[in-house]
Amino acid sequence: MPHDNVSDRRGFLRRTGMAVGAATAVPLLGAGPASASPLTAAKPRPVVHPLTRFDVDSTLRFGREFEEAFYRGDHRALASVYAEGARLIAQGTAPVVGRPAIAEFWKSACARARKLGMRRTILHDEQDTSGDLAYMRSRTILKIPAKKGKPITITARAVTTWRREADGVWRMTVDLSNTDVSLESGELPYGTSLKH
Numbered sequence: 333m334p335h336d337n338v339s340d341r342r343g344f345l346r347r348t349g350m351a352v353g354a355a356t357a358v359p360l361l362g363a364g365p366a367s368a369s370p371l372t373a374a375k376p377r378p379v380v381h382p383l384t385r386f387d388v389d390s391t392l393r394f395g396r397e398f399e400e401a402f403y404r405g406d407h408r409a410l411a412s413v414y415a416e417g418a419r420l421i422a423q424g425t426a427p428v429v430g431r432p433a434i435a436e437f438w439k440s441a442c443a444r445a446r447k448l449g450m451r452r453t454i455l456h457d458e459q460d461t462s463g464d465l466a467y468m469r470s471r472t473i474l475k476i477p478a479k480k481g482k483p484i485t486i487t488a489r490a491v492t493t494w495r496r497e498a499d500g501v502w503r504m505t506v507d508l509s510n511t512d513v514s515l516e517s518g519e520l521p522y523g524t525s526l527k528h
Contacts, residue, residue, distance in 0.1 A: 379409040382501040386466045386494065388459065395454060395470075402452075405442040411435035415495060415503040423510040451475045464496040487512045
């Protein structure tokens with residue numbers, strides 16, 4: 333039986349212990365290549381290169397590198413794109429504040445996604461700059477394999493704000509996302525739960 337309506341998706345998330353939020357979409361800047369490595373494959377690659385220009389070509393390249401780091405589970409590289417005091421705000425959770433806490437968030441998110449065999453398709457919607465400030469709007473389509481029927485499909489939407497810092501590198505200051513599936517009370521992104 334296909335799992336393509338909202339109640340089926342919620343049921344799947346409850347059964348697997350997975351909930352989604354910012355980790356699904358942020359700072360997902362560009363569509364990754366269709367043949368991106370699956371979560372189970374790991375190949376050595378450099379860390380995410382600093383974003384020194386905020387034009388579309390640069391942010392699309394940056395987004396692909398970010399995705400590759402996600403599939404490798406390189407939570408330190410993922411956190412390196414945030415400003416020191418950045419805030420990551422996922423649907424239904426308290427803000428995650430500061431680069432070390434954001435690194436831990438991504439560590440958990442990558443591990444949970446790998447366990448579920450989740451695949452992501454990132455869609456870059458809009459971006460703009462004004463002086464040393466910028467924003468970006470994007471969507472991520474998540475596909476999670478189901479034991480029977482079609483994969484579970486969830487859409488996550490994100491808005492990120494960026495600041496060009498003294499070293500000339502653009503870093504994320506706010507990372508805000510939500511999904512088309514409501515979270516159950518106590519669920520955090522990628523299956524972390526407040527309940528033990």
